[in-house]
Amino acid sequence: MSVIKLGTRGSKLALWQAYFIKETLEKGGLEVEIVIINTKGDQILDRSLSKIGSKGVFTEELEEQLRSGAIDIAQHSAKDLQSELADDLELIAFTEREKVNDVLVSFDKSLSLESGKPFVVGTSSTRRVAMLKHFYPHITTVDMRGNLQTRMGKLESGVCDALLLAYAGVHRMGYMEHVAELISTDKFTPAVGQGSVALECAVSLDPEKKAKIRELCNHPETEQQLLAERAFLKRLQGGCSIPVFGLATTVNSEQLAVNSEVTAENSSNLLTDNCSLITVTGGIVSLDGSEILKETVTGNNPLELGEALAEKILSLGGDKMLADIKANL
Numbered sequence: 001m002s003v004i005k006l007g008t009r010g011s012k013l014a015l016w017q018a019y020f021i022k023e024t025l026e027k028g029g030l031e032v033e034i035v036i037i038n039t040k041g042d043q044i045l046d047r048s049l050s051k052i053g054s055k056g057v058f059t060e061e062l063e064e065q066l067r068s069g070a071i072d073i074a075q076h077s078a079k080d081l082q083s084e085l086a087d088d089l090e091l092i093a094f095t096e097r098e099k100v101n102d103v104l105v106s107f108d109k110s111l112s113l114e115s116g117k118p119f120v121v122g123t124s125s126t127r128r129v130a131m132l133k134h135f136y137p138h139i140t141t142v143d144m145r146g147n148l149q150t151r152m153g154k155l156e157s158g159v160c161d162a163l164l165l166a167y168a169g170v171h172r173m174g175y176m177e178h179v180a181e182l183i184s185t186d187k188f189t190p191a192v193g194q195g196s197v198a199l200e201c202a203v204s205l206d207p208e209k210k211a212k213i214r215e216l217c218n219h220p221e222t223e224q225q226l227l228a229e230r231a232f233l234k235r236l237q238g239g240c241s242i243p244v245f246g247l248a249t250t251v252n253s254e255q256l257a258v259n260s261e262v263t264a265e266n267s268s269n270l271l272t273d274n275c276s277l278i279t280v281t282g283g284i285v286s287l288d289g290s291e292i293l294k295e296t297v298t299g300n301n302p303l304e305l306g307e308a309l310a311e312k313i314l315s316l317g318g319d320k321m322l323a324d325i326k327a328n329l
C-alpha cells in the first residue's frame, strides 16, 4: 500500500495526536507521512471562536486537502469537529476515548471549585463559562484563547488563577502535575466528542486503505458513543461555540446486572448483538448560567438515542434556549 499522508494542524496537541495515529498505523505495517496544515482557527487568536463563526475553523483547510487528494486522512480532536460533514467526506475511525472530564489546572494545587472560595478561571469555551456560572457562581472567568502552551503561559504570568481544560489535552501535553482538581462529570458534562481523536477522509479514498486504517485505529465502543453524541449535537445544530454538552457511556452486561440488580440472564434479553447498552446524558445551559436542561436516555441504537435525547431537550424548552443563545453570541 502506498504511503498514507496524514494531515494535521500544527499545534503541539495536534502533532501529539498525529504522531499517535502515525505510530498506530505503522505498528499495523503501514507507512505514514505527516503533513502540517495551518487553519483559520490557528491564525486568528485575538477573537473568540464564537465571533469568528465556529463552523469548521479548525477543519476547513484540512478538508480541502482531503478533497484534492493532497492528504489521505486528517486527524482532529473529535470535539472540534462540526456535527455535520459534507457528503463527500466521512469519519472512518474514532480512537479509544481518554478520561472525558474537564480538569482545573493551576500552579496553586490547593485551588478547588468545590471549596466555594472565589478565584479567576481562564477559559473561552461558552460551555465552560456558562457551567461555571451555573454550578460555581463564586468563580470569575477571563476569556482565553490560544493553544494549550499559550494558555499555560498566561496562567504563569498571572492573567488568571487557574485554567479549565479537557483532561485529554492536559494529559497528552504532560501537564498532569498541575492538575488541581478533576471535575466530576455529574455536574460538568463534557463537550460532545471530548477525549477521542477522529479520522476523516474523502469518500473517494481507496477502499482498501480506508478499511485498513479503520481496522487499526477505530475503537468500536468509542465509535458507538460518539455516534450517539454527534447525532444529539447535529439535531441541536450546535457548533462548538454553543453551550451544549453530551456524554454517552456504554453499559456492559455485567455492570447492568450489578447496577440494576437484574440477573445476567435477564439483562441479556435487553442487550443487542454487541452486548451493550448506551446511556446518553446531554443538554444545554443558558449563557448566563441561570437555566440548565439535562436529560438522560438509554438504549442500543446510537443514532436514534442521540436524536431522541435532542428531541426531549428541545421539547422541554431547549428550542427557546438555543434561539436565545444564538441571538446573543
Ligand SMILES: NCc1[nH]cc(CCC(=O)O)c1CC(=O)O
Binding pocket: 077, 078, 079, 080, 164, 165, 166, 167, 168, 169, 170, 193, 194, 195, 196, 197
Ligand atoms: N477546544 C480545544 C480543544 N480541542 C480538543 C482539546 C483537548 C483534547 C480533547 O478533548 O480531545 C482541546 C483543549 C481543551 O478543551 O481543553
